[in-house]
Amino acid sequence: MANKRLGIIVGGGPAPGINAVIGAATIEAINRGFEVIGFYEGFRWLCTDEFDPARHSVQLDIPRVARIHFNGGSILRTSRTSLLDEGRLKAHTLVAPNAAKIARVSDNLRQLGIDCLLTIGGDDTALSARFVCDSADGEMRVVHVPKTIDNDLPLPHDVPTFGFSTARYIGTQLVKNLMRDSNTTGRWYLIETMGRRTGWLAMSIGMAAGATITLIPEEFAERTRLQHVADVLEGAMLKRRVMGRPDGVALLAEGLAYQLGDREELERLLGHEVPLDAVGHLRLSEVQLAELLRTELQNRFTARGQSVSLVAHELGYELRSADPTPYDMSYCRSLGYFSIQLLLTDYDAPSAVMVSLVNGNLQAIDMHDMIDPQTNRTRIRTVDVQSDIYRVARAYMIRLERADLENPAMLKSLAAQAKLSPEEFYERFERAATRLIDGVPADVS
Numbered sequence: 001m002a003n004k005r006l007g008i009i010v011g012g013g014p015a016p017g018i019n020a021v022i023g024a025a026t027i028e029a030i031n032r033g034f035e036v037i038g039f040y041e042g043f044r045w046l047c048t049d050e051f052d053p054a055r056h057s058v059q060l061d062i063p064r065v066a067r068i069h070f071n072g073g074s075i076l077r078t079s080r081t082s083l084l085d086e087g088r089l090k091a092h093t094l095v096a097p098n099a100a101k102i103a104r105v106s107d108n109l110r111q112l113g114i115d116c117l118l119t120i121g122g123d124d125t126a127l128s129a130r131f132v133c134d135s136a137d138g139e140m141r142v143v144h145v146p147k148t149i150d151n152d153l154p155l156p157h158d159v160p161t162f163g164f165s166t167a168r169y170i171g172t173q174l175v176k177n178l179m180r181d182s183n184t185t186g187r188w189y190l191i192e193t194m195g196r197r198t199g200w201l202a203m204s205i206g207m208a209a210g211a212t213i214t215l216i217p218e219e220f221a222e223r224t225r226l227q228h229v230a231d232v233l234e235g236a237m238l239k240r241r242v243m244g245r246p247d248g249v250a251l252l253a254e255g256l257a258y259q260l261g262d263r264e265e266l267e268r269l270l271g272h273e274v275p276l277d278a279v280g281h282l283r284l285s286e287v288q289l290a291e292l293l294r295t296e297l298q299n300r301f302t303a304r305g306q307s308v309s310l311v312a313h314e315l316g317y318e319l320r321s322a323d324p325t326p327y328d329m330s331y332c333r334s335l336g337y338f339s340i341q342l343l344l345t346d347y348d349a350p351s352a353v354m355v356s357l358v359n360g361n362l363q364a365i366d367m368h369d370m371i372d373p374q375t376n377r378t379r380i381r382t383v384d385v386q387s388d389i390y391r392v393a394r395a396y397m398i399r400l401e402r403a404d405l406e407n408p409a410m411l412k413s414l415a416a417q418a419k420l421s422p423e424e425f426y427e428r429f430e431r432a433a434t435r436l437i438d439g440v441p442a443d444v445s
Contacts (some may be wrong), residue, residue, distance in 0.1 A: 006034045006126050007114040007341070008060070010078040011125030015147045015163025017322035017332035020069035022076065024327040024336025031242045032340060033061035036060040037112060042079040042121075043128060047101040051108045057211045073321040078121075080277060083128040094376045097131040105132055109140070116141045122148035122161070123378035126354065130367045130378075142352040143339045144367060149319055155356050156363065162335060163444075164201065165192075166328045167319040171205040173186055174315060175249065179209060182247040182322035187309035188237060190297075192290035194316045195253035196281060198382045202249055202253035203393050205315075212236065212248035213397045217255040219435070220382045224259040226269065230296040231432035235400035237297070237308070242413045246308075248398070254316075257287040290314065304419050331357070338362045385435075400433040439444035 006029050010018055026036045038060045039046055045056040058076075068075055083105065109117070111133075117140060119129040126144045134140040141272075146153040149167035151160055171193065178189050184209045191211075193202040199216020206214030213236045215229065233250055240248050260266060263282060266274050275283050290312035301308040324332065339355050342364055353364040372379045383390060404410045405426050417427035 004034045004116060004343075005113045005321050006036045006116045006285050006340075007109060007112070007218060008036065008038045008076065008118045009042055009120070009125075009129075010074045010076045010147075011047070011119065011121035011128065012078060012080060012148065013122070014073060014078060014320040015149050015161075016166035016320070016322050017328040018074040018078075018120055018147060019065075020324060020329050020332035021145050021336040022060070022074070022145075022163070023065040023068045023379050024333040025118055025339050026336075027062050028340040028341075030062055032344060033393055034116070034340075037114060038076045041077045042081050042125070043083055043101075043105060045083040046105045046108050047083060047098075048104060049083060051104075052113060053173070057112070061199075061234050063142055068137070069095075069333055070323060072323045082122070082124070091116040093374060095127070096376065097135070101113040102131055102135045106135055106355065109172075115139065115407050116143075118143050118145065118339050118343075120145045120147050122146070122150065123153055123380055124369060126153070126370070126378045130352050133367075136351075138351055140351070141343055143342045144352070144354040145339055146336050146354055146356070149201060150195050150198055151204075152196075152198045152382070154379050154381045155354075156365070157358050158360060159356055162328055162332050163320075163324070164204075165331070166322055166325045168204045168208065169203060169325050170319050170322050171201065172208040172316055174318070175205055175209040175211060175251070178313065179211070179249050182249050185309070186246045187311055188247060189249045189311050189313055190233070190252060190290040190316050191249060191313045192252045192254050192288075194319070195255050196284060197255045197258065199253040199255065200381075200383055202215045202251045203383060203390070206251045207393045209249075210396060211251050212240065213399045214251040216253045216254060216255075216383055216385075217259050219385050220256065220259045222259060223261055226260055226292060226296060229256060229260075230293055230300070230398065230430060230432065233293060234297055234300060235429050235432045236398055238414055238417045239400055239404065240398055241417050242410070245397070252290055252293070254284045254287075254289060257282070257289045285314075288312075297351075325346075386403050394435075400429055402433050405430065 010315045029036050038058050040056050045051045083101050083286040085098045088096045119125055127145050133140055145161055146161045148161045149163045151164040153161050182189050186338050195201045199218055202214050203216055274286050277283055294312040298310055335355055354367055356363045356365055370378050413423045415422045418425055
């Protein structure tokens with residue numbers, strides 16, 4: 001393996017532990033005879049004719065990376081630069097590579113003598129890495145390290161993606177503080193967390209902190225109306241009042257916005273354009289889901305002549321570049337080490353793999369086995385709302401349940417809070433108290 005040259009690329013959003021992967025991979029690679037080149041800002045410069053090795057790359061050595069595993073952020077920075085065909089993003093479900101960009105990436109890597117590539121990122125970076133590998137006709141080995149605080153890459157045995165543990169820990173601390181403020185001031189917080197398609201982060205923070213209620217996209221059917229999501233929250237608030245508490249904290253996974261319809265429907269709801277990011281996803285930060293729900297709920301209570309204090313709060317960017325916890329530091333150093341081991345394996349092995357640790361042992365996942373055939377994107381892992389872990393999360397929430405509507409005394413108290421008759425309350429909130437899976441009532445009690 002003498003004179004091998006390894007390139008390292010970081011793509012997507014920041015996540016705690018990136019530097020630990022870079023550091024461990026660089027040290028092991030150099031010890032195994034590689035030269036290591038780090039590329040700044042993901043594929044941003046590599047896919048253009050503006051790429052300048054002197055400005056857009058750096059040769060990494062052991063002294064430079066020896067202690068970076070303690071630090072958040074990324075010494076190579078990052079970007080969301082897309083290697084997808086933008087025309088296909090708008091016109092087709094199946095995504096496709098941008099051949100010109102892929103060719104420029106390949107040419108720039110080839111000119112630097114890079115024959116092994118380590119990519120660090122989420123599902124979109126994994127997709128770009130697969131495209132680069134496929135275009136190289138076996139001349140490029142690619143190992144992808146699964147990074148995302150969303151925890152949505154399909155790793156075996158529910159192994160977490162790196163960064164998730166730290167984001168959950170810091171998010172829990174912040175939510176704990178807001179819960180104390182909520183209790184002190186008698187207000188409700190609607191806290192929107194990251195989670196573009198899945199509710200892992202919101203659910204896990206809610207479980208750890210003991211939030212009043214957590215709503216995730218997996219529990220709602222597609223084309224759910226904003227009013228139905230508001231019904232679930234209003235029901236929880238009314239039940240909380242029956243229990244003598246005007247305060248509470250609701251966690252909302254940002255991916256709930258996707259359940260409200262496609263881009264056109266969201267833009268009609270919001271009254272303004274919702275732009276797409278570089279890989280064709282809606283910019284959920286432009287939707288402001290928590291604020292939409294705050295306004296809807298505020299109007300409902302005001303119409304009844306009731307006072308309520310509601311605060312919309314976004315919890316996201318402060319989690320992404322935090323210093324990693326010891327768990328993520330250790331985990332990421334292992335991923336960095338094993339990434340180099342995969343590059344040293346027999347070349348009959350798949351040329352594009354994702355590294356994973358299962359029961360403490362290395363497991364390589366062929367990235368072509370992770371393709372969603374309907375989109376050609378990397379498959380994502382969603383929360384199973386019929387699982388035992390979701391059952392635990394649900395058990396400690398304060399929200400309307402069927403049992404509340406079937407208990408005459410409780411129903412009467414709830415109706416009084418809503419200024420409705422028991423019959424009117426039952427009809428109004430029956431759907432909000434029903435657990436739905438794909439729009440069908442389901443027993444997950």
